[in-house]
Amino acid sequence: MSRRLSEFSDRVYWLVCQIPTGLVATYGQIATYAGSPRAARAVGNLMKRSLEIDREVPWHRVINAKGAISFKGDTARAELQRRLLEAEGISFDDSGRCDLETHRWQPREVFWYD
DNA sequence: TTAGTGACTGCAT
DNA sequence: CATGCAGCCACTA
Structure with missing residues (x-):
């Protein structure tokens, strides 16, 4: 495992920790801020x-x-995620999606990579 | 080192 | 709208 790869995961975890209560971010957003715009799937992993x-x-x-919760088979985990978010004031519509326009996290700081 | 995997995404249908 | 699908990429065995 190269240094570059471990840096990516460290950035991802650090970034996710920066998301304040009541706001959300997409996998793609985190991937972009971590330096790999197309690694959204890796962020999910x-x-x-x-x-x-x-x-x-x-x-x-x-x-x-899409503003929805992603899961593959793990229904319990998905429901837990939804409850946690609703507890933070985020609501979901009938199709299980929340309003990203309203709840999307917008980092104020600037991130850079080398 | 290589091949397989998946809590993604955007575009086509 | 909802589905399908190819492209993508860090991580693992």
Whole structure:
């Protein structure tokens, strides 16, 4: 595992920790801020893994580009994520999507990579 | 080193 | 709108 790769995951976890309560970010957003605009899928993998390793990361605040919760088979986990978000004031419509225009996290700081 | 995987995404249908 | 699908890429075995 190269240094560059581990830096990516570290950035991802750090960024997710920056998302304040009540706001959400998409996998694509995190990937972009972490330096790899097209690694949204990889971000999803990291979020899934953050559950296994005991790391204090607000993984529930990361959703897909449609404003919906992504899951593959793990219904319980998806429901938990939805409850956590609703507890933070985020509501979902009938199709299970929230309003990204309203709740999307906009980082004020500037991130850079080398 | 290589091949397989998936909590993604945007565009086509 | 909802589905399907190819492209993408960090991570793993």
